[in-house]
Each structure stands twice: as structure tokens, then as C-alpha cells.
Amino acid sequence: xxxxxxxxxxxxxxxxxxxxxxxxxxxxxxxxxxxxxxxxxxxxxxxxxxxxxxxxxxxxxxxxxxxxxxxxxxxxxxxxxxxxxxxxxxxxxxxxxxxxxxxxxxxxxxxxxxxxxxxxxxxxxxxxxxxxxxxxxxxxxxxxxxxxxxxxxxxxxxxxxxxxxxxxxxxxxxxxxxxxxxxxxxxxxxxxxxxxxxxxxxxxxxxxxxxxxxxxxxxxxxxxxxxxxxxxxxxxxxxxxxxxxxxxxxxxxxxxxxxxxxxxxxxxxxxxxxxxxxxxxxxxxxxxxxxxxxxxxxxxxxxxxxxxxxxxxxxxxxxxxxxxxxxxxxxxxxxxxxxxxxxxxxxxxxxxxxxxxxxxxxxxxxxxxxxxxxxxxxxxxxxxxxxxxxxxxxxxxxxxxxxxxxxxxxxxxxxxxxxxxxxxxxxxxxxxxxxxxxxxxxxxxxxxxxxxxxxxxxxxxxxxxxxxxxxxxxxxxxxxxxxxxxxxxxxxxxxxxxx
Amino acid sequence: xxxxxxxxxxxxxxxxxxxxxxxxxxxxxxxxxxxxxxxxxxxxxxxxxxxxxxxxxxxxxxxxxxxxxxxxxxxxxxxxxxxxxxxxxxxxxxxxxxxxxxxxxxxxxxxxxxxxxxxxxxxxxxxxxxxxxxxxxxxxxxxxxxxxxxxxxxxxxxxxxxxxxxxxxxxxxxxxxxxxxxxxxxxxxxxxxxxxxxxxxxxxxxxxxxxxxxxxxxxxxxxxxxxxxxxxxxxxxxxxxxxxxxxxxxxxxxxxxxxxxxxxxxxxxxxxxxxxxxxxxxxxxxxxxxxxxxxxxxxxxxxxxxxxxxxxxxxxxxxxxxxxxxxxxxxxxxxxxxxxxxxxxxxxxxxxxxxxxxxxxxxxxxxxxxxxxxxxxxxxxxxxxxxxxxxxxxxxxxxxxxxxxxxxxxxxxxxxxxxxxxxxxxxxxxxxxxxxxxxxxxxxxxxxxxxxxxxxxxxxxxxxxxxxxxxxxxxxxxxxxxxxxxxxx
Numbered sequence: 001x002x003x004x005x006x007x008x009x010x011x012x013x014x015x016x017x018x019x020x021x022x023x024x025x026x027x028x029x030x031x032x033x034x035x036x037x038x039x040x041x042x043x044x045x046x047x048x049x050x051x052x053x054x055x056x057x058x059x060x061x062x063x064x065x066x067x068x069x070x071x072x073x074x075x076x077x078x079x080x081x082x083x084x085x086x087x088x089x090x091x092x093x094x095x096x097x098x099x100x101x102x103x104x105x106x107x108x109x110x111x112x113x114x115x116x117x118x119x120x121x122x123x124x125x126x127x128x129x130x131x132x133x134x135x136x137x138x139x140x141x142x143x144x145x146x147x148x149x150x151x152x153x154x155x156x157x158x159x160x161x162x163x164x165x166x167x168x169x170x171x172x173x174x175x176x177x178x179x180x181x182x183x184x185x186x187x188x189x190x191x192x193x194x195x196x197x198x199x200x201x202x203x204x205x206x207x208x209x210x211x212x213x214x215x216x217x218x219x220x221x222x223x224x225x226x227x228x229x230x231x232x233x234x235x236x237x238x239x240x241x242x243x244x245x246x247x248x249x250x251x252x253x254x255x256x257x258x259x260x261x262x263x264x265x266x267x268x269x270x271x272x273x274x275x276x277x278x279x280x281x282x283x284x285x286x287x288x289x290x291x292x293x294x295x296x297x298x299x300x301x302x303x304x305x306x307x308x309x310x311x312x313x314x315x316x317x318x319x320x321x322x323x324x325x326x327x328x329x330x331x332x333x334x335x336x337x338x339x340x341x342x343x344x345x346x347x348x349x350x351x352x353x354x355x356x357x358x359x360x361x362x363x364x365x366x367x368x369x370x371x372x373x374x375x376x377x378x379x380x381x382x383x384x385x386x387x388x389x390x391x392x393x394x395x396x397x398x399x400x401x402x403x404x405x406x407x408x409x410x411x412x413x414x415x416x417x418x419x420x421x422x423x424x425x426x427x428x429x430x431x432x433x434x435x436x437x438x439x440x441x442x443x444x445x446x447x448x449x450x451x452x453x454x455x456x457x458x459x460x461x462x463x464x465x466x467x468x469x470x471x472x473x474x475x476x477x478x479x480x481x482x483x484x485x486x487x488x489x490x491x492x493x494x495x496x497x498x499x
Numbered sequence: 500x501x502x503x504x505x506x507x508x509x510x511x512x513x514x515x516x517x518x519x520x521x522x523x524x525x526x527x528x529x530x531x532x533x534x535x536x537x538x539x540x541x542x543x544x545x546x547x548x549x550x551x552x553x554x555x556x557x558x559x560x561x562x563x564x565x566x567x568x569x570x571x572x573x574x575x576x577x578x579x580x581x582x583x584x585x586x587x588x589x590x591x592x593x594x595x596x597x598x599x600x601x602x603x604x605x606x607x608x609x610x611x612x613x614x615x616x617x618x619x620x621x622x623x624x625x626x627x628x629x630x631x632x633x634x635x636x637x638x639x640x641x642x643x644x645x646x647x648x649x650x651x652x653x654x655x656x657x658x659x660x661x662x663x664x665x666x667x668x669x670x671x672x673x674x675x676x677x678x679x680x681x682x683x684x685x686x687x688x689x690x691x692x693x694x695x696x697x698x699x700x701x702x703x704x705x706x707x708x709x710x711x712x713x714x715x716x717x718x719x720x721x722x723x724x725x726x727x728x729x730x731x732x733x734x735x736x737x738x739x740x741x742x743x744x745x746x747x748x749x750x751x752x753x754x755x756x757x758x759x760x761x762x763x764x765x766x767x768x769x770x771x772x773x774x775x776x777x778x779x780x781x782x783x784x785x786x787x788x789x790x791x792x793x794x795x796x797x798x799x800x801x802x803x804x805x806x807x808x809x810x811x812x813x814x815x816x817x818x819x820x821x822x823x824x825x826x827x828x829x830x831x832x833x834x835x836x837x838x839x840x841x842x843x844x845x846x847x848x849x850x851x852x853x854x855x856x857x858x859x860x861x862x863x864x865x866x867x868x869x870x871x872x873x874x875x876x877x878x879x880x881x882x883x884x885x886x887x888x889x890x891x892x893x894x895x896x897x898x899x900x901x902x903x904x905x906x907x908x909x910x911x912x913x914x915x916x917x918x919x920x921x922x923x924x925x926x927x928x929x930x931x932x933x934x935x936x937x938x939x940x941x942x943x944x945x946x947x948x949x950x951x952x953x954x955x956x957x958x959x960x961x962x963x964x965x966x967x968x969x970x971x972x973x974x975x976x977x978x979x980x981x982x983x984x985x986x987x988x
């Protein structure tokens with residue numbers, strides 16, 4: 001399920017260690033080089049992952065970004081298949097895998113990465129040293145109150161660490177890696193610490209979860225990704241490509257109010273949740289309408305709170321869609337204007353939702369012109385600049401539900417003005433959305449770039465920002481010179497990056 | 500003999516001068532003690548806890564006392580007290596101007612004759628010059644005057660009490676000390692009232708003084724029963740310093756000018772035909788510079804708005820010179836009061852309108868409501884309400900005020916609606932909602948099933964229903980539980 005709100009408070013913390021100190025990077029010399037599966041058992045299949053990362057700079061997008069690194073855990077689930085968290089290997093430039101008790105570092109690469117459920121599959125360049133190691137098997141969702149073991153390479157030492165805990169909650173919750181996705185989560189009371197990320201949580205020798213995040217505000221709460229999410233990821237990549245989660249694209253409103261129920265002619269115990277809004281261009285656009293009452297999803301009765309019964313547990317109805325893939329069909333039974341209807345929706349990916357997910361492994365797009373820096377709005381940019389302007393905040397929050405994405409592929413923001421004689425008297429325009437350039441409505445960064453670099457130059461470039469009547473005016477005959485001067489003075493190596 | 504006589508004469512003169520300067524002024528000063536109370540924005544039927552403040556007022560002709568609007572606004576009780584605290588008298592507000600921060604009080608019920616018997620009215624003096632020395636008067640607890648000398652360093656257009664309203668203000672340098680009744684103080688020059696101290700910055704030791712021109716205009720307006728207030732033109736502006744911008748506007752180098760970014764609806768500017776995008780070059784032949792300053796014969800460079808608010812009354816006609824599409828244009832504008840706003844800038848002395856229905860609390864949006872979200876209300880207040888505040892023109896059609904659902908009291912009628920708040924109302928029972936009065940009327944006609952239909956302009960869900968009978972029962976209970984009235988309009 002994709003969360004479309006911008007106001008998600010992040011109290012979750014990700015559990016890979018960042019930039020280990022030099023002392024910690026030293027490998028112990030003691031263990032024998034020929035440590036084998038026989039001596040280490042299951043531990044040998046649980047590996048230490050060392051990532052060297054390059055994090056893009058969204059404030060000064062022409063820069064190479066910050067080089068840093070971190071440590072996480074991974075485990076062998078098949079021939080040359082190591083499972084870990086996406087956040088352990090995100091933005092990685094170099095990955096090294098180490099087996100417990102061995103000094104040797106094996107270069108690895110990402111096979112598949114799923115940022116929306118924080119999972120990644122890695123392979124090593126040479127699998128020979130790992131032949132014969134045990135492949136961990138994915139089990140089922142552990143029962144409440146049952147005991148589990150968390151194994152990994154958390155901070156506090158270099159060698160493998162084991163902690164025990166009890167399953168304390170099974171819930172639908174936010175995955176903090178993308179900040180926009182919600183899936184099933186299992187909470188345990190074992191001490192999970194940075195570095196545990198991507199490590200297996202075991203019960204009776206089987207993997208019942210992947211440790212992935214903690215809670216800053218509470219002690220002894222760790223979260224793991226449960227088997228249904230892991231299995232869905234593994235199934236999704238079977239065709240050689242990760243297609244992402246799909247979503248119904250509706251928001252529901254509970255039908256608890258008696259007057260509301262009376263209006264829709266619902267009996268006291270009748271099932272059904274109100275469809276409060278249908279996402280434009282989403283899978284249910286044209287299938288469901290506002291004020292429909294959704295009563296069944298693929299034959300599962302939906303109650304007034306929007307929950308369904310799966311395996312004896314009441315869970316959010318999105319859990320049904322969670323296990324589906326792009327192209328799958330969902331049967332919907334609903335009441336419209338008092339009449340029961342049945343329709344089918346075909347699930348599909350929804351690219352505009354990217355606006356709300358943190359992006360990894362991509363270089364930020366931008367273009368510059370006479371010292372003005374233009375960047376497309378997304379979660380990364382928002383986090384880097386914390387925009388105050390009401391128009392920009394509104395465009396961000398309502399990008400999807402008000403179908404702004406249909407007209408505007410990008411919301412282009414003037415993020416910075418690099419002082420130069422040509423622009424020194426422009427004030428108040430930083431942090432605003434660009435409405436038009438020379439009278440043409442702005443719909444994407446590519447278009448902004450094209451409008452600012454036309455074949456035939458107008459006398460002036462007139463750039464209008466939303467909510468500001470006074471436009472930015474740049475005379476064409478001075479623009480080129482100013483662009484070159486600002487690039488030189490401010491050390492901008494590339495004037496633009498459109499992809 | 501002759502030299503001796505001369506000396507005596509000078510001495511006498513000197514003594515009279517001092518007698519005239521000090522005791523007379525003290526006889527014109529009155530302590531103003533005000534108890535003020537604002538309304539609670541989240542529970543609009545309640546008032547917040549009262550607070551008290553004291554200031555000095557100046558006795559003018561007709562037993563009128565001048566003080567600042569900040570002292571009189573939201574007052575529940577104003578009391579006058581003489582310097583040595585032997586007599587008190589209740590007072591009423593004759594005229595109050597929140598924009599210029601001035602208020603005129605008159606004696607209320609009580610023995611006015613005895614209160615005023617020992618007091619002398621003070622006359623309003625002439626404008627001061629930069630460099631003049633003035634006296635700021637305070638009174639100690641024991642009634643002794645405490646006089647601070649200050650030097651006027653400059654004149655500027657400053658906003659003191661109401662955000663966005665700027666008036667001529669002297670800025671004087673002087674080191675003041677704490678004393679009772681110092682919330683507003685008279686400033687005296689040559690034995691006459693020069694102005695009212697509206698604020699003191701202890702760090703920079705700068706005293707802001709409301710200028711005599713503004714006080715004179717306020718008093719002239721307040722002389723009749725119908726107080727109108729200061730006129731306005733109704734435009735938003737930005738400077739034209741940027742040479743590229745000037746080139747595009749075809750503004751010649753020898754001209755100044757302000758770029759007009761907005762023209763308020765129903766304003767004097769709109770009626771006079773001023774358009775967004777025009778350049779304001781001069782008012783009454785006073786040439787306005789690139790940053791908006793003009794040459795004032797008394798004070799040097801002053802901000803252009805003083806040409807509107809400094810010496811004019813509502814109804815005055817003024818000559819305006821504009822540049823439109825590179826061509827000069829002269830027009831005449833008749834100054835008006837700024838019209839009623841969809842979202843009022845302040846709610847002083849006004850109880851907020853509201854309606855409680857079945858547990859839903861509906862209100863009319865004001866800046867005061869948004870400001871209650873704290874000092875960083877511009878980022879903390881609900882985004883949709885902020886948007887309406889910043890872009891009211893998008894919401895004006897069919898509305899006098901912006902009615903919104905401010906909160907939901909959990910009741911049997913609002914089960915399942917507990918989290919609904921800060922949604923703007925479009926229609927109730929099919930009727931468009933222009934203000935609380937029309938909302939109350941719309942709730943009189945539920946549908947045949949006995950349900951009220953409430954439609955929002957934003958928010959999810961877009962429509963909710965309320966059972967008419969249940970909500971009436973609950974309204975009765977809410978009254979029993981202590982809400983004094985279910986609505987105010």
C-alpha cells in the first residue's frame with residue numbers, strides 16, 4: 001500500500017551502521033582461513049556486508065555527492081543468492097561480503113533491489129568459496145509470543161552476534177526506507193541494533209523475518225520483514241525484473257456513523273467500507289466511484305472498518321492486494337446508489353506515486369540558467385530543502401489526489417539563486433514553483449530546459465513563479481555570459497542533468 | 500538699580516517657564532488600567548483568561564483621553580486613575596483604530612466632575628523635526644513624574660499593533676526604565692503632546708512614537724460619532740531596483756516607480772482602474788523612487804504609503820501617475836476604507852461566530868484562528884486554511900466568510916467522525932454556505948430521512964451525514980453540560 005500523505009513522522013530508524021571507525025574496520029586475524037560449514041553451521045550462511053556508498057546531493061545537485069559507507073547483514077537463500085535489506089546496499093558503489101570467521105572479502109553486486117519493501121538480492125562474483133554452505137529456508141509468520149533468534153553483525157564488535165526475543169506484535173506499518181510504503185511488519189522485543197539490518201530472524205531453523213528497523217523512542221523494539229513480504233519479493237523477481245507493489249488506489253472511510261449507515265441503507269451489521277476517494281488514473285479509476293460502499297474484495301467480506309479476515313486474523317483489506325502483482329485482477333463487490341454491483345479492477349503500477357518515495361541510486365535531475373537552479377520536486381528534494389511556501393506544499397500534498405500529475409510530469413522548483421550581477425536583485429523567488437516561462441506553462445524539467453535554451457532566443461526570458469506577480473526577467477543577450485560566469489565562479493561542472 | 504531689576508526679571512521668567520513645563524503636564528496625565536480578554540479560538544463560546552495592563556493616557560479637550568488601541572482592544576473594563584491614585588473613574592471607548600494603534604476614551608458612570616476637577620487638558624503639538632529633543636513621561640508609584648529625554652533620530656513608516664498597516668512613526672533614542680503604567684506613554688515637546696509611545700526596544704534604546712499628524716487625523720475623524728478609519732488604496736507592490744526588470748517594464752533610467760503586484764477587489768485602486776502590472780510613478784506629483792520612497796519636506800525620505808494614510812481622509816480624491824505598457828498615465832482615485840475581507844486580519848473586540856451541531860464545531864476563519872497555532876503558525880496551521888488565507892480570491896465566490904469545521908466533539912451523532920477537523924464547508928443540505936448565518940439557516944431543513952448533508956470543498960470524505968434528531972438531542976445535552984450557547988452570528 002502506498003501512503004500518499006506528506007506528513008509521515010519518522011520515528012523509525014534504519015539499522016545499518018554508517019561509516020565504521022577505522023578500528024572497527026580492522027579484521028580479526030585469529031580465525032582460520034579455511035573455516036567451513038561444518039564448524040560454523042548456520043552461521044557461515046549469515047554474512048557481513050560492507051557497502052561503500054555515494055549519496056547524491058540534492059542541495060547542490062551538480063556535486064558528486066558524499067562518499068561514505070556502512071555495515072549490514074545478509075544471508076544465503078539459494079545458489080549465489082544473498083538476501084539483505086535494500087537500505088544496506090542503496091547508493092552503493094562497492095559491496096564486499098565476508099563469511100563468519102573468514103578474513104576474505106568477496107566482491108558482490110545487486111541482482112534485484114526493491115526499495116518499496118526494503119529488500120535486495122545480491123550475488124558474489126565468485127561463488128566457489130560459498131559452495132556447500134547451507135541455504136536458509138523462508139518459513140511462516142511466527143506466532144505471537146513465540147521466541148525468535150536474531151543473528152547479524154551489529155555495532156559493538158566485528159564478530160557475529162545472536163540475540164533472542166519474543167514476537168510482540170503483528171501489524172501493518174510504515175517501511176521507513178522509502179517513507180511512503182506500508183506493509184505487514186512483525187515487532188519483536190529482541191535487541192536489534194545498527195548492523196543487524198538484513199540479518200535473518202530464525203525460529204526452528206527457518207527464517208521467519210528479516211531484521212530491518214527499530215524505534216528511536218522505545219527500547220527493545222525491533223521490527224522485521226515477515227515471510228509474506230519476503231516471498232512476494234522473491235516471486236516478483238522470478239521473471240528477472242522487480243515490478244514493485246501494486247495498490248488499489250482508493251482511500252476508504254470507516255462506516256461507523258449511524259447517520260452515514262442510514263443514508264446508505266446499511267443494516268447494523270452489514271459489511272462495507274466507504275470509498276472516500278478514487279486515485280485518478282489508478283487501478284480503480286472508472287471502476288469505483290466516490291461514495292461507493294466496498295463490501296467484498298476477491299470474495300473476502302470487508303467490514304465497516306475496512307478489514308478482512310485472512311487466516312483467522314482481521315487485517316487491513318490492503319493485505320489482499322499486497323500479495324498480488326501488476327496485471328492481476330481483483331474482484332470488487334460494492335453498493336452504488338443502493339444497488340449491489342460487481343466489477344473487476346486490473347492492478348497496475350502507478351509511477352506518479354514516486355513523488356512520495358525516497359529515491360535511491362539515481363542522480364538528481366536539475367538544470368541551471370544564469371545562476372538560477374531548477375530541480376523537480378520529490379521527497380528527496382523536499383527533505384533537502386524543507387519548503388515553506390504554501391503553494392509548493394499544496395502541490396506536493398495534492399499531486400496525486402487532485403490529478404496534478406496528469407498535467408505536470410514535474411513540479412519544477414527554483415531551489416537556488418547563485419548571486420551574479422544578472423540576478424542579484426531577484427528576491428523572494430527561491431523555494432517557489434515555476435508557473436511559466438515566456439508565457440508557456442511549465443510541466444516538466446525537460447521542458448524548462450528546452451524553454452531556457454531555445455533555438456531562437458526571445459528578447460527576455462520571463463520566468464513566473466506561482467503566487468508571485470513579479471516575474472524574473474533575464475535579458476537574453478546577457479544570459480549566456482551569466483550562465484558561464486556562474487558555472488565558473490561556483491564550481492558547477494555540469495550545467496544540467498535531465499536523466 | 501537698573502541692572503538689579505533686569506536680573507530679577509530674568510529669574511522670574513525662568514521660574515515661570517519651569518512651572519509651566521512640569522506640573523501642568525502632570526495635571527494632564529491619567530493612568531489607564533485596562534483588563535482585557537480574548538476569545539478562545541478552539542472553543543469559541545469561551546473567553547480566555549483575562550489579563551491586565553496599565554498605561555498613561557493624555558487628557559484632551561471634552562474630557563476625552565487619548566491612549567493606544569493596544570490598551571483598549573478586547574477590554575472588559577477600563578479604569579482611569581489620577582497620578583497620585585486618589586481618584587478612579589470607569590471609562591468607555593469613544594473611538595478605536597486598530598491599524599494606527601490609537602484609542603480615545605471618555606468617562607463612564609461615576610463622579611467625573613471630581614475626577615477631572617484638578618486636571619487640565621493638553622493640546623496636540625506640531626510635528627517635530629529630526630534632531631529635536633522630546634520628553635517621555637512616566638509616573639512612579641508615588642505619583643512623581645519620571646521624565647526621559649530622547650532625541651528624534653528619524654521618521655519611518657512602521658506597523659505597530661496590526662500586521663500590515665503602516666503609519667508615520669518617530670524613532671527616538673533614549674534610555675527608559677521600568678515603571679508602572681508604562682504600556683503606552685505620552686511624549687511631550689514644548690509643553691504640548693507630540694505623540695504616543697507605542698513601543699520601546701531596550702536593546703537598541705529606540706522609542707517608537709506615533710506621530711502628531713496621525714493623531715490629528717484620528718482625532719478629526721473621531722470628532723463625530725461615525726468613526727471611519729484611515730483610507731487605503733488597496734494595492735500590493737514590489738520594488739523596481741532590478742535593472743533587467745526595469746528594462747522589461749520599459750522604465751526609463753530617470754524614473755523610479757513601484758511594480759503593482761496585486762489590486763484588491765472593491766478597493767479604491769480597482770475602482771480607479773489601476774491594474775496589476777502597472778508601475779506606480781507618483782502620487783499627488785510626489786515622485787516615488789525604486790524602493791518606494793519619496794521626498795517629504797519635513798522628514799526626508801518616507802515610504803509612499805504615507806501619501807495615502809498620512810494626511811488624507813476617506814473620500815478624498817488623489818492624483819496617481821502610472822506607467823502602463825511603457826506609457827505614462829494619470830488617473831484620479833477616490834480613497835476608501837479597505838473592504839470587508841473574506842478572512843479578517845484580526846478579531847479585536849469581536850466574538851467569533853460559530854455553530855455547534857451535534858458535536859461538530861463550525862467557525863468563520865480569521866487570521867486570529869491561524870495565529871493560535873503558535874509563533875510558527877505559517878507552517879503549523881492546517882495547509883488548506885493557510886492556502887485560503889494567502890489566496891482568498893480563490894474562495895471568495897458565493898462567500899462572505901470562510902466557514903469551516905474546526906473540531907469535532909465526540910458524541911453519539913459524530914461517531915466515526917472524531918478525526919474530522921479543519922475542513923472547509925461547501926454546502927449543507929444542498930445550500931451554499933456564505934457565513935455562519937447561512938449555515939444556521941441551512942441546518943433548518945434536513946432531508947426527508949431526517950439527515951443533514953454536509954459537503955466539504957476539500958478533505959476525505961467529501962460528504963458526511965448527521966442525524967437531525969440525534970444532533971438536536973445532543974445539542975440540548977451540550978447546553979446542559981455547560982456550553983452557554985450553540986451558536987453566535
